[in-house]
Amino acid sequence: MTVWIFITRLLTAVLLGALIGLERQWRQKSAGLRTNTLVSAGSAAFTLISIAITSSNNNVYMGDATRIIGQIVTGIGFLGGGVILRDGLNVQGLNTAATIWCSAAVGALAGTGLYLYAVITALTIALTHIVFRPIGHWINRYPTQKEDSGIFQYTIYIKCKEHVENIVRVRIVNFIKKDSHLQLRSLKSADASPSMAAIEAQIVANGNHHNDIEQLAGQLTLEYGVTEVEWKTDSINEA
Structure with missing residues (x-):
């Protein structure tokens, strides 16, 4: 070469x-x-x-x-x-x-x-x-039906003061009752610290409800005594 x-x-x-x-x-x-x-x-x-x-x-x-x-x-x-x-x-x-x-x-x-x-x-x-x-x-611009259909499972984590724990739980239940496509699978509470409580809510949805879950998280964030709110999609089972 x-x-x-x-x-x-x-x-x-x-x-x-x-x-x-x-x-x-x-x-x-x-x-x-x-x-x-x-x-x-x-x-x-x-x-x-x-x-x-x-x-x-x-x-x-x-x-x-x-x-x-x-x-x-x-x-x-x-x-x-x-x-x-x-x-x-x-x-x-x-x-x-x-x-x-x-x-x-x-x-x-x-x-x-x-x-x-x-x-x-x-x-x-x-x-x-x-x-x-x-x-x-x-x-x-045109999402397929497959992306928005099926069973979506969401988990919301809330950290709040102990004296507002029941109020937060009621807020979650009332929000889910308003939408027939949402179903509360479990709602658990635990002590995060001597004065704080940790709440975990598992919600099952028929179809994509990311916006609704984000709206719920936003409402909980504004609640007095709530210090942390986090949500995620655990799994998606296509229909």
């Missing part, structure tokens, strides 16, 4: 990685222009190393160049895992991680000298973000 071939393939990986990164940078994503460019360039460099050390001066292959390429896929998996974040019930960074993974593929293609394939792949990645992003937002 000559120096010019090395430079040409590496620069191709850099330019195509930058093309992918421009769209990500425009969207203000955590992995933007520099990250995708470096991932593509690094993948190309590792690929060029594997080609260089497994071929002779006559460009006759003496080993398996795909071994290092296979390790690139594993390494990018760890890098992509670092940009995936969990925020409550939501998971963020999956598209960014997938883009980094694809940028590595573009770099590997450029490193092996498959310029046309590398260009096609890079353009496909960029167009996927540009074209499918608005389509995905449009689909998200």
